[in-house]
Amino acid sequence: MNKNKNIQAEVEKTLLSLDSFSKMKAKPFLFTRIQAKIENKESKWAFNWLFDAPILKTAALLMIISINILSITYINDYYNIRINEENTLTSFADEYSISISTENNINLYNE
Amino acid sequence: MNVEKEFINDIISGKQDAFKQLVDDFQNQVHNTCYGFVANNDDADDLTQEVFIEVFHSINKFKLDSSLSTWIYRIAVNKSLDYIKKQKRIKRWGGIIKLSTDNEEVKDRWVGHNDTPDISLEQKERRDILKTAIDKLPKNQKIAFTLNKYEELSYKEISSIMDQSISSIESLLHRAKKNLKETLENYYKKEFLDN
Numbered sequence: 001m002n003k004n005k006n007i008q009a010e011v012e013k014t015l016l017s018l019d020s021f022s023k024m025k026a027k028p029f030l031f032t033r034i035q036a037k038i039e040n041k042e043s044k045w046a047f048n049w050l051f052d053a054p055i056l057k058t059a060a061l062l063m064i065i066s067i068n069i070l071s072i073t074y075i076n077d078y079y080n081i082r083i084n085e086e087n088t089l090t091s092f093a094d095e096y097s098i099s100i101s102t103e104n105n106i107n108l109y110n111e
Numbered sequence: 112m113n114v115e116k117e118f119i120n121d122i123i124s125g126k127q128d129a130f131k132q133l134v135d136d137f138q139n140q141v142h143n144t145c146y147g148f149v150a151n152n153d154d155a156d157d158l159t160q161e162v163f164i165e166v167f168h169s170i171n172k173f174k175l176d177s178s179l180s181t182w183i184y185r186i187a188v189n190k191s192l193d194y195i196k197k198q199k200r201i202k203r204w205g206g207i208i209k210l211s212t213d214n215e216e217v218k219d220r221w222v223g224h225n226d227t228p229d230i231s232l233e234q235k236e237r238r239d240i241l242k243t244a245i246d247k248l249p250k251n252q253k254i255a256f257t258l259n260k261y262e263e264l265s266y267k268e269i270s271s272i273m274d275q276s277i278s279s280i281e282s283l284l285h286r287a288k289k290n291l292k293e294t295l296e297n298y299y300k301k302e303f304l305d306n
Contacts, residue, residue, distance in 0.1 A: 003303060010302075011295040015288075017237040018260050024146045026138035027156045031131050034163045041164075 115179055123171045134163055137180065140262065141187045147261035148191035148253075150242050158194055162187045181271045184264075188254055188272065244294040252287035255280055 093099060121129035141162050146155035165186050173182055245253060254273060258264045266284075270277045 007296055007299045007303065010299045011292055014237045014241050014295055015291065017234055017241055020234060023143045024152065024155065026142040026159055030138050030159065031134045034134060034160050037160060037164055038167060
């Protein structure tokens with residue numbers, strides 16, 4: 001019973017500790033510091049206005065995607081052309097009994 | 112309200128004197144409110160700056176559907192809660208910044224202005240214990256309790272800020288006190304058992 005009373009007393013004392021507070025005040029020169037932060041942010045924005053415009057961001061994204069698609073298409077076409085060339089070369093070499101290496105050195109040999 | 116409207120229009124039109132006046136009028140309330148949530152003077156100062164920067168950038172969106180002070184209090188509460196959430200995330204994932212809320216001494220933690228050196232270690236410890244208990248309250252109870260006990264706002268003012276009825280605020284405060292008592296009882300039971 002005593003123990004419970006003690007616990008309750010402690011709880012009440014702790015809750016009452018809030019009453020001993022007085023309010024906190026802002027630190028000095030707050031306005032100056034706020035102004036400096038605003039000006040700092042604004043100067044960054046002025047420099048980055050180009051990247052902040054949503055339409056420009058969309059245009060840049062579409063451009064990157066287009067470049068990627070074009071690159072993939074170009075690479076595919078390039079490899080297809082190279083494969084066709086090699087096939088043609090191989091057929092030619094077979095017809096005339098010529099051996100060819102991957103470095104395109106042509107060796108003549110007699111079968 | 113007309114005076115307020117004119118004042119707001121001055122700030123929107125970029126009159127620096129008007130914005131400075133706003134900061135001077137509300138800086139202590141904002142700082143005290145933020146301090147009530149974060150219990151650290153430097154953090155409260157940073158948050159106060161963030162609040163006024165937000166006010167500066169959003170003042171043209173303020174629709175006068177509440178008073179200017181209510182609107183500013185709302186921003187202060189939201190910024191403080193966002194800050195607490197961010198600190199918890201850092202604590203959970205970082206492990207680099209130690210934000211212990213246990214019995215470790217934290218510099219400048221819940222210092223009162225009228226604290227003298229002999230306002231004892233006991234009082235300071237009680238405040239820390241209370242702060243830990245308040246941190247465990249559900250969000251709305253914590254907001255209502257902090258605004259009422261720490262910022263000393265009336266039920267009507269709190270209901271405006273939280274956009275809830277006065278009876279809801281009464282209920283929140285009643286439950287907050289009940290929960291705090293329970294948390295503190297459990298804490299002291301454990302203390303008595305350990306000692």
